[in-house]
Amino acid sequence: MISYNPKEWFTFIFRFHKADTFRTLLPLIIGISIYSVIIVYFFQDYLHLADNHHLKNITIMHSMLGFVISLLLVFRTNTAYDRWWEGRKQWGSLVNNSRNLALKLSAILVEKEDKTFFKKIIPYYANVLNLHLKNQSISQELFDEYNINIDHKKHRPNQVAKLLFKKINELYLTKKITGEQLLFINIEIVSFTDICGACERIKNTPIPFSYSVFLKKFIFFYVMTLPLGYAFVLGYYTIPVVIFIFYVLASLELIAEEIEEPFGNDENDLPTERIAENIKKNIDEIL
Template structure:
């Protein structure tokens, strides 16, 4: 995730980060510029269309549909940001619930072996969830003296959650924790699986294909017809104008595509690896 100072305007304007859409759109912007030049040249030099040509009136169409395309893009970016923010809230809940579980276990457990088990296994849930959501495969992981033989073909966070619950149940059966304490611990462990399911829902349910496809086609047709009308009034200045309009519209769509899946490795995705590291640090401090 990119860290920045929101008040530093000059940095925003003149710095092109590796995740900036300008870098990604340069090839398409060059092609759009060439296309705009060809259309402008044909209208002004080759065909020499008159000022009263009906082609000039295509700008009316752009004015009418411009408002529609702006509404579509606003809805698209808002929907993508909602998914990004919801993912951040779930990971924030995972941080808090991990701390709460560690605090309660620190009060309940006196045996150092039991405390050490949870000290290592609670952070491993966040670590495996981060890898699970980012599609990073880990078949066998050794965590500070705990041999966690994780089945590569099964749901890895669920396997960690099962180990945590099994250990809590064993503590209850052996009489190390009371029934009320076991119920409290169980509620915290259940929240782990709830958070995992919510994050999987965000990751595995992209925006409907027909909606995303329609926006891309809409932008493409809008940009392809833009030079025909503006060549009459702007001449060869149509080229930078059309390229800039394409940059703005396409950038909004690219940004929405990037943040709608907040658990990947893009520059603007959530810092889940750092959050998992913080959970490990805090749990080890508590236990």
Template sequence: MIVREKPGVLSLFLVVSRNGGSMLPRIYPQILLVMALSGLIVLGHRHAPQWVPSVNSGPFSLIGIALSIFLGFRNSACYERWWEARKLWGELVIACRVLARQTLLLDGRGEGRGEQARVDVVTLSIAFVRALVLHLRPGGGVEQVLERLPEAAREGYARSNNPPFFILRLIGSRMVEARREGLLSDIEFSMIDGTVGHMGAVLASCERIRNTPVPFAYSLLLHRTAHIFCFMLPFGFADQIGWLAPIASGIVAYTFFGLDTLGDELEEPFGESPNDLPIGAIAETITINLREALGETDLPPLPQPVDYVLM
């Protein structure tokens, strides 16, 4: 996720890097192609009008308006996915902090067994958050999960088809064990189990977003229409604005191609593009919070953006 102060008016026009928030690095080949094609069309229209005729620009206005509406609708749907994913991770932050506070009930019970049960549950919660990041954004870092798991559970974690859910089952088993040992009352167990259930709901909701993309046919239709429109547009500009047509076509192409590309990035909020969610940074924040709740003092600093990007 791009994290930066809002630049000034002049700086807004000078931001060209992808980390700075510009779509230009991803779409400039298409823009240059449209501008080059526009220049050739103007040249051909002036020297060989019988082969490169001009076209009434009226229909392009109507198509452009319709295309803008559909692109805006798609981007709104993609942003809604991005924002829902961010809210889910915000709920996970809350649930983990609440769990760390609720398990304080175990302190001082069972001649040290309660404190150990609390440490086990909170440590497994750290492993759950780390495993959820790997589940949504596959990559390195599995050792950060394994070091938080009991040695006997590591093989089961490696075999599991859903590692975060496997860890939630470990948390549930540890709480059931604490209840059987008399470390928790029925009401206390139900309260903590409700928080663990909330963590499971976050997992299922994140899987729903990851496994249910925007219908591909809808994205394909808009993608094709945007490209066809931008490649045909110079024919409507050639006779009316002459050599300004490449500039006008380039501006229109920048807008439509940029919106199309931005929608692609927002559609997958758990990816690794600069506009995706910083689930790794959020997981690191939760880890630091829970380690502090366990009384640890040798903690790393909270994650900070690098080149304006927080991942």
């Protein structure tokens, strides 16, 4: 995730970062520029239709459709941002619940060995969840340390949560914690699986296919018909106008596509790895 100062907005105008939409759209911008030149030349210089007053009214259709497409894009970007923000809230809950669990265990547990176990396993859940959501491989190091076999073909965060539950149950059976204390710390452990499920819901449930395809087709045909209408009004000035309109519409769609999937390695994705590192730092301080 890109860290920046939102107050220095003027510098953003001349800044081109890796995820900038202009880089992605440049081949299409060039293609649409060539297409617009051909259309304007064909109607103005070849057919000489620039003085036809009836054809100049074609722009009315684009004005009406422009309002419709703007509403669709607003809904599209809002929906994508809601998914991004929901993912951020879930990871915020993971931070708070990890801290609360560590604080409770710090006060309840007496033996250093038990505290050391949770000092390692609580942050490890965040690390495993981060890699699980990104479909990356997970180190066997911690599981080997505690002589635990993990099946990488199965749900890995669940296996870490199972390890937590097993250890808590052992503490209860050995009378190191009471039944009331077991219920007291059970809330945070259960929340880990709830957070994992919420993140998986965001990751595995994209925007409906039909809606996404319709919007892309709408933008494509809207932009491709712009030169047909504005060639009679603006002449060769149609070319920069069409390019600018295409850049705005397509950029909004690209931004929505990127942020609707917040768990990845793109520049605008959630900094889940950094959050997991912060959890480890907090747990180390507490335990």
